[in-house]
Amino acid sequence: MILDESNILEYAAIMIFLPQWLSTMFIDNIMLSKVYSMPFSMKNIMLLSRWKNTWIILGISIAFICAYLILYFILNILMPRKFGSSPIGFSNIFCLSSWKQLFSFRRENLSDAVSDRFIDVIEIDKTYRSSPPVHALNNVTFSINQGDVVSLIGPNGSGKSTLLNAITRSISSDRGSLQIYGHQCSTGFSALQQHLGICYQENILFEGLSVYRHLEFFGTIRGLDSCHLKEDIEQIVSHFGLDGLENMSASTLSGGQKRKLCVAIAFIGHPYLVLLDEPTSGMDANIRQEIWKSISSYNVTSIVSTHSIEEAGILSNRMFVMRNGSLIFDGTPNDLRSQFHCGYRLTPIFSQESDKQYKTELVSWIQSKIDGVYLSPIHEDDIMLPVCDEITELLVEIESNKERFHINSFNIIVEQLENVLYRMYADDENL
Structure with a gap:
């Protein structure tokens, strides 16, 4: 379509809302002033059909700048970020407390x-x-x-x-x-x-x-x-x-x-x-x-x-x-x-190798006094004891019954928690 003096104002009214046309119209006004030897002024009257009110151009330009700044601010607090999370996010866009917290400069009392x-x-x-x-x-x-x-x-x-x-x-x-x-x-x-x-x-x-x-x-x-x-x-x-x-x-x-x-x-x-x-x-x-x-x-x-x-x-x-x-x-x-059965590791040392037959009897005797006692599945000579208040009393009784179970001596150590974590991770992987 060819623009002429009868329709150019209608198209200009539409195009003035496109930012690139605002600068074009402003330059066009300057050129018209030069061609027709008119002094350029913000108050020039539309004597020519192609002349646009410079105040309107300037006002719409400022409005565009404000609109883009507002849009940038809104997207900045809503859009996901590569590092960190957005201040509001789309999930909280209608959450009034999120917006209040964003503009609050006092430290909230908890x-x-x-x-x-x-x-x-x-x-x-x-x-x-x-x-x-x-x-x-x-x-x-x-x-x-x-x-x-x-x-x-x-x-x-x-x-x-x-x-x-x-x-x-x-x-x-x-x-x-x-x-x-x-x-x-x-x-x-x-x-x-x-x-x-x-x-x-x-x-x-x-x-x-x-x-x-x-x-x-x-x-x-x-x-x-x-x-x-x-x-x-x-x-x-x-x-x-x-x-x-x-x-x-x-x-x-x-x-x-x-x-x-x-x-x-x-x-x-x-x-x-x-x-x-x-x-x-x-x-x-x-x-x-x-x-x-x-x-x-x-x-x-x-x-x-x-x-x-x-x-x-x-x-x-x-x-x-x-x-x-x-x-x-x-x-x-x-x-x-x-x-996870991490307590004490009791290792009885029997008088002779053949006396290890008393180990089962020893375990049964300890189990009658304390719950959660079992033979170590890794070290067959070790007896696993739970964490409990009766451990001290138990050790005293074992000492007094060493001859009964043919025990020469015994060692007791606290099992390391690292072993517990290892078993936890291993059990989890086997699920």
């Missing part, structure tokens, strides 16, 4: 408790859409009481890191809900973000900043005022063994000192929950002991991911054991020993 439990995580699920799909978390449910120090144990690929990342919202879970002190959190795990302290497996430090400036920086982010910040830094420095290092830059610290600083940063600002991913990985025995002591004595609810059963036993009063994305054990170290 002290209004209606339950003794601090956190209830209910059926959290995560599947990575790959080929084939990887089910990283399989309906994981657990609760944590205030002040608990929980060790998260499992082999590589068991889902430990995925669980921690879901709690911190470094990744978004496919399903799952969260309760804090009995209150259902409609915003999910984002409700925990402003109350979390995190220590990653890698040391994340600013090489040019001193120890004091690191703690000051992260304390300020957590919302501490200058008065309480200084007091908190002094307490953290003393508790985590950083005395005398306050003015040293991170680049001059040793590996152990850097690790102490990273752990200390996680505790600055009085967080409600601290997550520590392999906090003593690669450290020597002395540094490990110091960090373990500092964490366990700080009285802050903590989840510690670790491969070391020794670390778990020292640090925690509860243990979570994961395998293939599922939580296969939740309890104390003693519960783990009891449930």
Whole structure:
């Protein structure tokens, strides 16, 4: 269709809502002013059929800019991200509390408790859409009481890191809900973000900043005022063994000192929950002991991911054991020993080789006194005893009945928890 003076205004009214036409019309007005020797002005009257009101062009251009900025903001808080999770997400687009939290600049108080439990995580699920799909978390449910120090144990690929990342919202879970002190959190795990302290497996430090400036920086982010910040830094420095290092830059610290600083940063600002991913990985025995002591004595609810059963036993009063994305054990170290028959290993040494015939009689006699006694399926000379209060009394009775069972002497050792974990993983693979 050929444009003429009779229809050009109709098409211009439509095309003016296309951004590229706005600039074309503006330049066209300048050229018309030049061709017809008219002074260019925003107030020029449409003396020519092709002349467009410059004020309208400018106004629509500003409207387009505002519309695109609003669209960018909305998509930025809704669209999935390669790293981390979106602030709102499409699943919470109609959730008013999510939008309120996004624009709230105050730290929410979690002290209004209606339950003794601090956190209830209910059926959290995560599947990575790959080929084939990887089910990283399989309906994981657990609760944590205030002040608990929980060790998260499992082999590589068991889902430990995925669980921690879901709690911190470094990744978004496919399903799952969260309760804090009995209150259902409609915003999910984002409700925990402003109350979390995190220590990653890698040391994340600013090489040019001193120890004091690191703690000051992260304390300020957590919302501490200058008065309480200084007091908190002094307490953290003393508790985590950083005395005398306050003015040293991170680049001059040793590996152990850097690790102490990273752990200390996680505790600055009085967080409600601290997550520590392999906090003593690669450290020597002395540094490990110091960090373990500092964490366990700080009285802050903590989840510690670790491969070391020794670390778990020292640090925690509860243990979570994961395998293939599922939580296969939740309890104390003693519960783990009891449930998976990890107690004491009794090895009787008979007077003569032929006296081993009395082993069966000895086992039956012990079984009459204590439940859960059995012969080791791996070491035929060992008798497995459960964790119980009667062990001391039993050993006294065995000592007094050595002649009866032709025992020359006996050894008793505590079975290592590593053996229990090995059996748990092996049993799980055989299912």
